[in-house]
Amino acid sequence: MSSDWEIPAVAVAVDLVVLTVRSARLQVLLVERGIEPYAGKLALPGGFLASEREDVDTAAGRELAEETGLRPENLHLEQLRTYGAPNRDPRRRVIAVAYLAIVPDLPEPTAGGDARSARWVPVSQVLTRRATLAFDHQRILSDGVERARSRLEYSALATAFCPPQFTVADLRNVYEIVWGETLDPRNFHRKVTGVADFLVPTGGHTTKHGGRPAALYRRGTADVLHPPILRSTGGWR
Amino acid sequence: MSSDWEIPAVAVAVDLVVLTVRSARLQVLLVERGIEPYAGKLALPGGFLASEREDVDTAAGRELAEETGLRPENLHLEQLRTYGAPNRDPRRRVIAVAYLAIVPDLPEPTAGGDARSARWVPVSQVLTRRATLAFDHQRILSDGVERARSRLEYSALATAFCPPQFTVADLRNVYEIVWGETLDPRNFHRKVTGVADFLVPTGGHTTKHGGRPAALYRRGTADVLHPPILRSTGGWR
DNA sequence: GCAAAAGTGTTATTGTTACACCCATGG
DNA sequence: CCATGGGTGTAACAATAACACTTTTGC
Incomplete structure (x- = not known):
């Protein structure tokens, strides 16, 4: 640690594994990416910190509200894990703080004011690779599902x-x-x-x-x- | 997410909760801070990413090696949680990815080539506030100890x-x-x-x-x- | 032999599983 | 009165806790 060493600055993303039980299946909320990289691919909902001063936990709650329109109700939100591999995002250095959210079966799949292309997808379709996700989101989802399964016990x-x-x-x-x-x-x-x-x-x-x-x-x-x-x-x- | 919005860049610190059993007590490895803020206070060992391209998990292993001189042997290292409150560090925005490490009773408390002022402190002294830590490290230690306790089961x-x-x-x-x-x-x-x-x-x-x-x-x-x-x-x- | 710690056997209690059976409603 | 799920009782079985007892060493 020499004195002229510059502390690396990285972007912080918050990614959500939002699970529900719908139509007798465990389903996860996914969005279709509109921009590169991975344009057109399915991905976990999420985003970067909204400002230099936004708390990371708060950012997770904000993203969840944006995507589902829910807030306090029956809602579980916990931090899952942080993913910090240097090449997760080809554009720049991004570390992702992933959260696990559990929600009841919502009346409308893509409700809320945001109107993004969010939709419910059966977890089995992703884990069996019939649908694949952008970035390392497959791994994050898999960790989230295992966390949910063990938390039930x-x-x-x-x-x-x-x-x-x-x-x-x-x-x-x-x-x-x-x-x-x-x-x-x-x-x-x-x-x-x-x-x-x-x-x-x-x-x-x-x-x-x-x-x-x-x-x-x-x-x-x-x-x-x-x-x-x-x-x-x-x-x- | 307007197009002219700048993605916030933050510094990423890796902090370690290194636990061992020494003298019939659960002890944690702490360093005495040499610089402000909290100069002279005890803190968890850790540091910033060494470069723009360093993997976060790798950084944790590197810090552990620097502080203990250990590497592969009997050594457990797992991610604990990420702490992202905006005011954790008064200097700048820093989010800390905390890791839990478990090591056997080491022959020499402050071995290794680093020769920093690292030393073992009984966990009870910290949790009962007879010794207090810098930043939010008290909370991180407390989370780490609870994680270790439940993992034993x-x-x-x-x-x-x-x-x-x-x-x-x-x-x-x-x-x-x-x-x-x-x-x-x-x-x-x-x-x-x-x-x-x-x-x-x-x-x-x-x-x-x-x-x-x-x-x-x-x-x-x-x-x-x-x-x-x-x-x-x-x-x- | 005696103290001290390692390791085994045995029993009472508790928790789990499997399933027989009764309950309360709509048609 | 019968089909359908909701809910209770009970006995066989498995895991746990308490503790008597045997083993193997140093002195």
Whole structure:
């Protein structure tokens, strides 16, 4: 570190892995790039810091609002990882701070005032390379999905996929789709209702469906699940 | 995003939370700052990218080598989180990509060719505010310690605290000190030797001590622990 | 032999899994 | 009254925790 050494200045991008469960599939919000590099390719939504003084976490929240039109509601946003390889972007040195967002099934795919070409794409199509992404976004998405899968076990993250009021079956559906495995409805019911402060009964019940009405719940205050909801395959067991 | 908008350029720092177990305590490697801001204060070791083209992960490995003189050996290095508040550094806009490193008890505290004023400080002294750190390093350390604690449960991280050859008691010692709770030696022994590919017997045995010689092990190939080693307090249970 | 630490066996308890069974509604 | 999902009971099984007990060394 000599005294005449210039500290390198780099651009900071914020990229979002926004996941939801839609049409019985785990889907990710992607945009079609309009400009080079990778023009026409699908990419994670994101952008550069809006100003020299914008907080990075704040920038992530701003981008999410721009893309989805959502804000406080049922919304989970956490930092995922930072990607700092020197050649990620062919134009200039850019490091990307990636965030993982979980949202409920939105009424309109590309709502919000921005009207960019954002759309939901099944995660399986990307991970199996039937669709490929710009930059290192494939890797970022893959990291984000794995993070979401493991968070379902130990945290109350699954409720972020659900609307404000939901049934135990709705919640089980999230687990089954994100993990890609079926769970016993009886045991699942007992487990999740047994975790303290995970689910709060609202008193309401569903009325439609073919069978017995299901009790409605809203998310509780617990963020860590005491007896975790473990997946059989995957991590271990 | 108007076309005449200038993308903000920021400096990228790499900060290290280097942990070890020394003198029966969890300790962190800290440096005494020689220049403003926070001159004379303790801080996490770290620095800016060495060049416009240096990979961020590479920079973390380089800083670790500079500070400890270590390189490949028993060494764990993983990205922790990125800290991007606009006022972290009063001089200019700096975002810090923090890394967590775990090293075995080193023969010499401030070895290596750098000869900076690096030294080991018990983590408890910092977390209880008997010693305070520069910038937001207190928060970063706290996040790093929590990450290390939770990684002990599900990953083979604990072996990174140990020398190349170690006993089950050495390993248990790591868990007890990092978690701050005592564990039953008998059950611990059975558990860790029962996890597939966690520990590999070398055939050697200790010779000193007061009691029966202990078998020596080296780290196995497992990085995820199938039946996890759970702590009683803390997370849950 | 005695102290000290390593390591094994055994049992009570707890958590999980599998599945039989009852409940409440719409048609 | 039957199909359909919601929800409870229960027994077999697996993991864990507590602790008695045996092993192997140094002195």
